[in-house]
Amino acid sequence: MTEPGVPEVKEPLLRRMEPWFFVGPSLILLLSVGLFPTAFVLYFSFHNWIMGMGPAVFDGFSNYADALSSSGFINAILRTFLFLILTLPVELFLGISIALALDQTRNAWMRRLVQILLVVPIATTPSVVGMLVQLMFNSQLGVVNYGLHRIGISPIDWLGNARGAMGMVIITQIWEWTPFVALVLSASLATVPQDIEEAITLETEGFWARFRYIKLPYLRPGIAASLVFQTIFTIKTFDMIYSIEKGGPGNATEMIALKIERIAFSGFNVGLASAESVLTLIVTIVLAQSVVAFLYKDEV
Amino acid sequence: MRLPMLSLSVDQATVEGNVMKPSVKSILLGSACAAAVLGFAPSARAWTLQQAAAPFKGETVTVVGLDRPSYKAAQKLTPEFEKETGIHVKWVIYPYGNTLKAETLNFVSHSGQFDAILSDVVWPVDFAKANWVTPVKDFMDDKAILDPNIDLKDFFKVWRQGFTIKGQLVGLPFDSYSGLLYYNKKILKDHGFSGPPKTWNELLTKYAPKLYDPSKHLYPYVLQSARGETQTADGFTRFLWPWGGRYFNAAQKKITLDSPDAIKGEEFRQKLTKYMPPGFLADNHPQVVQLLAQGQVAMITEWSAFYPTLAASRIGPDLGVTVEPKGPKGRFAAFGGFAYMVSAQVPKKMQDATWLFIQWLTSKSMAKPLIENGAVVARISADTNPALQAKFPYLKPMVETWEHGSVSDWRPQIACYPYFSEIVSDFGSKVEAGDYTVPVGMKKLSAKLQSYMNSTDCWSSVNIPGK
Numbered sequence: 001m002t003e004p005g006v007p008e009v010k011e012p013l014l015r016r017m018e019p020w021f022f023v024g025p026s027l028i029l030l031l032s033v034g035l036f037p038t039a040f041v042l043y044f045s046f047h048n049w050i051m052g053m054g055p056a057v058f059d060g061f062s063n064y065a066d067a068l069s070s071s072g073f074i075n076a077i078l079r080t081f082l083f084l085i086l087t088l089p090v091e092l093f094l095g096i097s098i099a100l101a102l103d104q105t106r107n108a109w110m111r112r113l114v115q116i117l118l119v120v121p122i123a124t125t126p127s128v129v130g131m132l133v134q135l136m137f138n139s140q141l142g143v144v145n146y147g148l149h150r151i152g153i154s155p156i157d158w159l160g161n162a163r164g165a166m167g168m169v170i171i172t173q174i175w176e177w178t179p180f181v182a183l184v185l186s187a188s189l190a191t192v193p194q195d196i197e198e199a200i201t202l203e204t205e206g207f208w209a210r211f212r213y214i215k216l217p218y219l220r221p222g223i224a225a226s227l228v229f230q231t232i233f234t235i236k237t238f239d240m241i242y243s244i245e246k247g248g249p250g251n252a253t254e255m256i257a258l259k260i261e262r263i264a265f266s267g268f269n270v271g272l273a274s275a276e277s278v279l280t281l282i283v284t285i286v287l288a289q290s291v292v293a294f295l296y297k298d299e300v
Numbered sequence: 301m302r303l304p305m306l307s308l309s310v311d312q313a314t315v316e317g318n319v320m321k322p323s324v325k326s327i328l329l330g331s332a333c334a335a336a337v338l339g340f341a342p343s344a345r346a347w348t349l350q351q352a353a354a355p356f357k358g359e360t361v362t363v364v365g366l367d368r369p370s371y372k373a374a375q376k377l378t379p380e381f382e383k384e385t386g387i388h389v390k391w392v393i394y395p396y397g398n399t400l401k402a403e404t405l406n407f408v409s410h411s412g413q414f415d416a417i418l419s420d421v422v423w424p425v426d427f428a429k430a431n432w433v434t435p436v437k438d439f440m441d442d443k444a445i446l447d448p449n450i451d452l453k454d455f456f457k458v459w460r461q462g463f464t465i466k467g468q469l470v471g472l473p474f475d476s477y478s479g480l481l482y483y484n485k486k487i488l489k490d491h492g493f494s495g496p497p498k499t500w501n502e503l504l505t506k507y508a509p510k511l512y513d514p515s516k517h518l519y520p521y522v523l524q525s526a527r528g529e530t531q532t533a534d535g536f537t538r539f540l541w542p543w544g545g546r547y548f549n550a551a552q553k554k555i556t557l558d559s560p561d562a563i564k565g566e567e568f569r570q571k572l573t574k575y576m577p578p579g580f581l582a583d584n585h586p587q588v589v590q591l592l593a594q595g596q597v598a599m600i601t602e603w604s605a606f607y608p609t610l611a612a613s614r615i616g617p618d619l620g621v622t623v624e625p626k627g628p629k630g631r632f633a634a635f636g637g638f639a640y641m642v643s644a645q646v647p648k649k650m651q652d653a654t655w656l657f658i659q660w661l662t663s664k665s666m667a668k669p670l671i672e673n674g675a676v677v678a679r680i681s682a683d684t685n686p687a688l689q690a691k692f693p694y695l696k697p698m699v700e701t702w703e704h705g706s707v708s709d710w711r712p713q714i715a716c717y718p719y720f721s722e723i724v725s726d727f728g729s730k731v732e733a734g735d736y737t738v739p740v741g742m743k744k745l746s747a748k749l750q751s752y753m754n755s756t757d758c759w760s761s762v763n764i765p766g767k
Contacts, residue, residue, distance in 0.1 A: 050756065051408045052430040053715065139579025140517070141590055160579030162733060248527025249581040250730035265401045267719035 045274035052268060063275035073276055075251070076259035077283065083166075083255055084234045084287075087173045091230060092223065094174070095181025100215070102182070103189045115186070118179035126176065130243025133172050134159070159245060162252035169241055169253045176240065177233065181226045188222030189215060220295060227291045235284050256280050349660060352445050353385030356653035360388040363416040363640075363657065364403060367393050369608055370475035373673035374661055381660050387653050397528070400426075400718060407432045410645055415654040417641040419471055421462045421708065422717045424639070425763050428465040429715050433641040436469040439655040447659055454664055456699075459678040461765040462708035463639045471639030472662040476678035477603040478701040479538065479624050479634025480694060482610055486618040487511070487518070487598040496599065500542065500568060500625045503599070508575040511598045519577045522597045523569070526584040527729050532721040534585075536728035537711055538601065538634055539569040542627020547712050548753070550762040555753065558739075558746040565627065566731060567738045581733055601625075603636065607694035608674045623697045623705060631705035637678070671695075678702070708765040715761035716752070723748050 045063055049056035067073045098118070105111045121129075136142050137158035145155040158164050192215060200214050238257040241247065247254030247262075254262075260280070264273035365371035371393065378389045392414065394402055400423060406413045407430065419427055427433045440446055452460065452469070459473040483496045491510050497503040503521065511520035525535040540546070545562030548555045556562065573580070577596065580588075589606050591597045593613035601624050610619050624633040640658040642651050660666060667682030671692060680699075682688060689695045714720060724745065731741035753759055 051404055052426055052432070053756075134582070138582065138587060140577045140596055141587060141594070155578065157578040159582035161581065162735070165582070245582055246527045248531075248725075248729055249525075249733050250527070250735055251726055262719070262722055265404075266722045267716070268404060269719075 041274045041277050043274075044270050045278050047271050049271045050267070050269050056271070059271065063271045064279065066272055067276045067279055072251075073256075073259065073279075076254055076256045077280075079251075079254065080235055080256045083170065083173070083237075084231065086170050087177075087234055088227065088230055090174050091178045091181050092226065094178045095185050095226065096219070096223075098178070098182035099185035099189055099219075100211070102186050103215075115183065118183055121176045121179050122183075124176075126237075126239035127243045129172060129176055130240040133168060133240075133244050137168060160249065162249060165245055165249060165253050169244060172240060172244070173234065173237065177230060181230065184226045184229075185219055185222045188219050192218045224292055224295045227295070228288045231287050231291060232284055235280065235287075347443075347446075347448050349381075349447070349656065350384050352447075353387055353653070353656055356649065356656065357386035358388075359650065359653045360390055361415045361650070361654050361657050362390045362392060362413065363654075364399065364414050364418040365391050365393045366396055366399065366418070366475070366638075368396075368475065369605060370670070370675035370677075373670050373675035374474075376673055377666065377669055381657060385656065387657065389657060407643075407645060412643070412646050415643055415646050415650050416658055417643050418474075419463070419639050419641050421635070421637055421639070422711050422713065422721070424463050424465050424470050424641075425713050425715045425717070425761050427641060428468070428470050429761055432644055433470055434644045434651055436472065439642070439652070439659075442652070445652050445655055445659075447663065449664060450659060451664060454680050456678050456680055456683075456702045458635070458702050458706045458708050459637070459639075462635075462637075462713075464765070465713070465763050471641040472658050473637065473639045473678040474658075474662050475605070476637035476676055477605050477634075478698045478706060479534075479601050479636075480604050480607075480697050480701070481599060481601050481622050481624050482592055482606070483599040483620045483622070484592065484595060484597075484615055484618050485620045486615075487595065488620075491598075496620060496622050497625050500539075500572075500627050503625055504568070504572055504575075507598070508572070512575050514577075517577075517596050519591075519597045520575050521572065521599045522576050522580050522583065522588050522591050523572070523601070524583050524585055524588045525581050525729065525732055528584075528725055529721055530584050531725040531728045531732075533634060533636060533711060534601075535569075535732065536566070536724055538624075539565040539627075541565075541632030541707070541710065542625075542629055543568065544627075544629040548749075548762075550759065550764060553753070553759045555746045555750045557749065558743045561629070563739055563742050566742060568627075569732070570738055573732060581729065601634065603634070604694050604698045605676050607692070621694045621697060623701050631701075632707060632710065633701045633705045635706045635708065635710040637676075709763070713763035713765070714753075714758050716756050716758040720749065720752065720758070723752060 044056060046058060046060060047056040048059040048062065098114075102111055102114060105114070136144050139145060139155055139157050139160055142158070144158070149155060156164070158168050196214060197210075200210050204210065235255075236257050237255060238261065241253050241255060242258060242261075245253060247258040256276070257280075260273050260276050263269050263276060267273075365374065371391070375391050378391070381387070382389055399418060400420070403414065403417055404426075405411075407427075417427065417433055419433075424433075428435075436452075440450075455473050456476075459476055460469065463469060463471040463473060481496055488494075488496065488507075488511075493507065493510075497507050508520040511518060513519075523535055523538075524530050540557075540562055543561050543565030545559060545565045546556050548557075577591065583591075585602065585606070588597070588600045589602060589609055592600045593610060593615055595615060607621060610616070613619075624631060640662065642654045642658065644651070646654070661670075662677070662679075664679055664681050667677045667679035668685070668688065670677050671682055671688055676698075677683070683695050683699050689699075711717070712720065727736075727741055727745035727748070730736055731738055731745075735741075736744065
């Protein structure tokens with residue numbers, strides 16, 4: 001800001017563009033990797049195109065109409081919502097609990113070890129996780145039922161029925177992604193100033209009061225970030241579910257990502273799959289925005 | 301035909317002493333006659349792979365393969381081809397579920413990534429309709445690259461038919477399966493059975509009750525039922541044909557899965573599920589093979605390709621293998637397998653080089669070494685060889701099945717088969733899970749398939765074998 005009467009000196013153009021030179025390469029890469037496929041999908045969502053059966057033909061909104069009137073698509077969306085509702089709160093609750101427990105741990109070595117162990121589920125390839133679940137929880141051949149049998153419990157049909165399969169997918173998702181939430185929230189808790197923490201202990205020894213008035217405000221950005229990321233990750237979950245049972249038995253675990261993959265690469269119906277992808281993207285954006293709006297509603 | 305040489309004249313020969321000195325004209329005439337004789341007598345110059353491959357030396361042929369025994373055997377033997385021809389072969393291996401996707405994307409994007417295309421017996425209509433592959437006839441017309449011993453009639457008829465689309469053969473069969481009944485001889489014997497069941501009804505009514513003992517983890521039979529092509533082929537279609545059920549009536553453009561015969565077959569399957577181990581709905585090929593190998597089930601119906609795995613397992617000495625049981629309307633065993641085709645999107649030179657490779661791989665002379673290395677082939681001369689049949693007991697029932705118990709359109713040969721199969725798999729799995737009764741499920745399935753076939757105009761692509 002200049003003083004009154006002193007003419008403003010404009011910075012040279014090159015100087016003003018300096019920040020863009022730093023973020024530019026990453027931005028270009030991100031745009032080319034993300035923007036081109038998005039534009040491609042948007043373009044073909046307005047075309048009737050089945051691979052190998054002639055060229056793409058402009059068809060207006062008919063793919064969107066077909067998707068919205070398809071019980072298969074609607075059911076897959078609803079199934080995905082159910083999957084989201086059953087996993088997200090559990091991941092958040094467990095994530096907060098683990099973050100708080102880590103925060104309370106005075107032993108730095110123990111804290112480091114737990115943080116490293118938390119990375120293991122996130123770092124494991126989702127398709128490998130799915131394959132392990134398929135092997136371990138097989139009714140007759142899996143190690144889990146073998147262990148249960150050794151302690152006198154009858155084998156459980158984990159994957160051979162709709163409820164069991166859905167349950168396993170939910171449990172696996174929670175196991176895989178709770179550590180991510182815990183690590184994000186742990187980082188948030190690390191920003192709580194030490195002097196404020198010490199001050200509150202003089203005021204009250206109540207855990208809930210300390211959590212609510214001191215830690216929660218600092219956790220809020222981390223919670224918002226976790227919820228947004230987890231909403232996106234959950235809606236687009238594919239590898240793990242596909243590896244377990246390809247959406248079966250029947251379509252009990254067929255989430256929207258699997259549904260779209262089937263349309264695109266079994267039916268080779270690029271037009272319809274593109275329309276369903278765009279609709280799913282809209283749903284994801286609306287949900288993610290709703291989370292942020294809810295968490296920051298008192299700041300609006 | 302009068303040989304030109306007989307008209308050779310020595311009229312203008314001159315004589316010096318006792319030696320006849322031929323004139324220039326007669327030398328030229330003689331040379332021309334010799335060339336003509338050689339040209340008119342092909343047997344005088346035998347075709348060799350080495351000679352045929354000479355123009356392609358140094359080229360690299362990219363071949364699609366699967367992570368299965370037949371392709372492992374092929375890869376093991378490929379250096380012989382490379383040594384003889386100087387053509388390099390690059391294998392690109394995919395899991396089955398990704399192969400069609402990878403190949404279709406290759407064609408749609410014109411990437412020319414693959415030279416030799418692997419086609420399941422349910423995919424050739426797709427490839428042929430879109431002109432993505434070059435018909436076999438085009439290579440048969442080129443004597444330079446055609447092995448005179450190719451003998452297409454040595455492939456089982458059902459396999460030639462399986463890859464003949466609208467009258468044109470489009471591929472050479474490789475990795476060819478039939479469904480077989482594998483059984484544990486000891487378990488059957490211990491329960492009073494001298495041999496396996498001959499009919500499905502026998503299996504259900506006589507064998508199943510005696511062999512069902514969950515307390516001892518013993519079950520009579522398990523059916524691989526996992527969502528996907530396994531459910532469609534192994535789970536659903538297996539109980540359709542033997543009861544007289546059919547997928548559709550192509551002439552009337554009508555799905556017929558809600559017919560009484562089709563319903564009877566799937567109802568039989570439901571009765572059988574009561575004797576299967578819990579969780580079978582999630583079981584795929586490896587799981588059911590392991591259940592038999594570990595002695596938890598007495599019988600499975602699986603592809604002939606699994607014989608080496610089971611023979612090497614702990615029940616190897618007790619392993620029995622025979623044809624699949626018959627249904628009320630006859631034996632229609634599971635039919636599946638692959639063929640190699642040449643991509644029409646690569647340059648002609650590469651197509652010819654590729655043809656040489658797939659011709660060699662599927663030749664009569666390679667059939668025996670392939671079988672001995674764990675592959676399954678559809679060559680009559682090899683599969684009916686008594687010495688090989690004695691060494692590989694699965695060959696005899698497989699031959700019998702292909703000759704008397706198989707139809708090449710056991711699964712529909714239509715351009716839209718992949719998604720058609722997904723619909724069948726979806727409903728087939730739900731019926732098995734008890735989400736629908738069989739009549740309700742089959743009716744819903746028929747309606748869904750009818751709508752799909754009509755909306756995609758898939759009826760125009762139906763391939764009827766032999767027509």
